[in-house]
Amino acid sequence: MTRRRPPRHASADELLTELGRLTQQALERAELQKARVELAEALQRELLPAELPELPGLRAAARYAPARHGLNIGGDWYDGFPLPDGSLAFSIGDVQGHDVEAAAFMGQVRIGLRAVAATAADPGQVLSRANDLLLSMDTRLFATCSFLRFDPATRELSHARAGHVPWVWATPDGRWGLGEDEGGLPLGVLAEESYPVTRRVLPASCAFVLVTDGVIEGPAFPITAGLDEVARVTRAGVHAEPAELAAAVIKVADLTGHADDAAVLVLRHDRPPA
Template structure:
């Protein structure tokens, strides 16, 4: 007599609810783990950003940082500022490839190397970037970073900048002029940690009247709704219209541009509001006066 074929018992409502509960708990646990990872990266990143920034008579500085807005990513954007032994001030902004804890940690490493190289006596921004690049290449880390490094001399009001694949600084003057600090294509070096021996040319100019300068990352000026050029032009207008305001207000308004771009990347901005020394009105000025 043949055995009777047994059919699987249909799942009851209680069985389905129990299974759904287990799946929900697993998803919730994975979300919590990811959220904890993001919070760790954000805390790591914010902890590595400077708590204070250097100033000088006639120069006021403010910075803002906003994390990535996708909810699960964290970037490697940074800003920094410190005083060098010769009395000049150094400022930098940059962006590490990637959106995770490793990118945030690498950002801290790049900042430390930049500071260490500058502290060893290399005053030229191009030399600082060149040495930093070679040191980072030697670590054999797969990540890379873009960077804009600026050195300001409060005695001469001369500014020297060098770029490692990074967005140019935006400027505005009290006379209503504004724009982006232009570098010829051949004057922009590769991002840091890409290739050893890379050269980083320097652009020099001088502040001649009251104005503002914004160093920023591409999360501020580029996104799905904004091409880079349009974002830079929007920042230039913000600086021009608010050139007489304090840098904290300007930094807030520059960050509002990021809200218009539809960006999902993190964003950092460093604003230098400056007075033009009367001596510069008659002294011979360097090329690229702003």
């Protein structure tokens, strides 16, 4: 008969050594994740514009809030820049993914939109050409986007969207609504996609608020409820300065318990004096 040796119990010193090894591994992983989050945040802030352009009659402001936990950061952006014909272009969007790769891709999308808009001011053409440009890069990521052009001569605001969430508008006389304009697929999904353009002449005074889904959607907060809250804040702050309204709207993300990063773009139109 073969006797089995009883199992050897680890000594206290061995347990402490193993505990120390596991603790060190956990700390190294935590430091690595912290470094990646800090890098993504730095990329995001460096790639976003320091200021937005303005014209007599149109002012703009924006806010950005990083995600609260983990690596859910890096994909949201806003932008604004003048076009060669004297009009202004604005964009806001959200890249799929939440890491350093998403932050870098966001920068490529912004640069691509600026480059294309220099030769094709029509928002639908801008999104279509940017879409084909991104597909030619053979990337695995895609992005939702709203692109707008404001013509100061006609006070016309033209808009095209690529899979992005609706915007909210409001006027001082109490009118408001959602800009659920017809759109196309997100950028980077399907080649030769077309993007319809909606054109509207702006009233004497109005505010437009564009957001990414990180503002209006959370773990237990549906997009419709988030849009309703953004609409309430916009109606209440329609007389406020654009920066004040943007700061109020970004706080909606706190209500949703957002796990994603979030961006807000506010355009305020007031007819300039004759």
